[in-house]
Amino acid sequence: MDFLKKKIRDEGVILSDSVLKVDSFLNHQIDPVLMQEIGKEFARLFQHEKITKVLTIESSGIAPGLMTALQLGVPVVFARKRMSLTLAGDLLTASIYSFTKQETNEISVSQKYVTPDDRVLIIDDFLANGQAALGLAEIVQKAGATVVGFGIVIEKSFQKGSELLRSRGFRVESLARIGSLEKGKVQFIEESEVVNA
Template identity: 45%
Template sequence: MELLKQKIKEVGIVVNDDVIKLDAILNHAVDPVLTTAMGKEFARLYREENVTKIMTIESSGIPIAFAAAQELNVPMVFARRKKTLNTDTETYCERVPSFTKGMVTDIMVSREFLSETDRVVLIDDFIANGDAARGLIRIIRRSGATLLGLGIAVEKSFQAGGRTIRESGIRVESLVKIASLSGGSIEFE
């Protein structure tokens, strides 16, 4: 997706050979035009799959997932990272490490919002090692829902996440693939 590549070139800050900071468009601020375009592209890629639900994980995936859900006219649900006083006690829960946060967190989805009749597309902002995606995949499988595939805004293809999920037979559609961040330079596939 050329618009996303252009924005990454404009605002991306290479922190080191493994990390790129995209706060200006994905992780702290939201670019509505770009986010809408990403949602439309994911909807185009999955439109023929009879999607009934878009799923993501809080928080940075929510705007893109919302845009895709709106374009497909289906509900969006997100996995929560924190329990609150009114968190449903009937949840699917998984422990997942976070590459960027450097810690393990619990993610949970209320059983009320995911059922065996759902046909789900996972949408997220980044995939690096794929741990969050694998946690969501386990939740979807435990619910009995059908996983149609993943939609990833930015795949760091020099890390194993996208590749290993594809190798397990799951469809992964990435709008942009970053092949390298070496030497402070962003190299796209």
């Protein structure tokens, strides 16, 4: 995704060696055309997987999750971090720790919307330590459904999430893989370009 990498290079703000802020197109302001391209790319990558549902987590996963679901022709479900009074009934839950926010959240999905027949593609904006991703996988597994894989917009490959998911046998497709944010510079891992060259 050269378009995405260009956006990250041009608009990303490096707050520390581990924190990249992409508020101008992904986490606060959203670029809808970029999200559409991201949706098309995830749909292409997972096109043979007979996906029946996209699962993501509020709030920043919703935009890429929705666009992927639109392209795949399936519904998207977003896990909630806090319960609303109207989201009652039987819930599938998992506990996840956010290193960014320094807090543990219970995330939940209604049992009605992930069922044993489902083949689920999990979409998220960032993959860092993998806690949210594992929590979402746990929910799918509690439902008796199948995790087809993970579609990640930005992977911080220098943190442990990517290895953690791959070591458990999950397929992980990340559209931008960042090897380092050191010295205030975004260094991408360009392995696919190398393979294709």
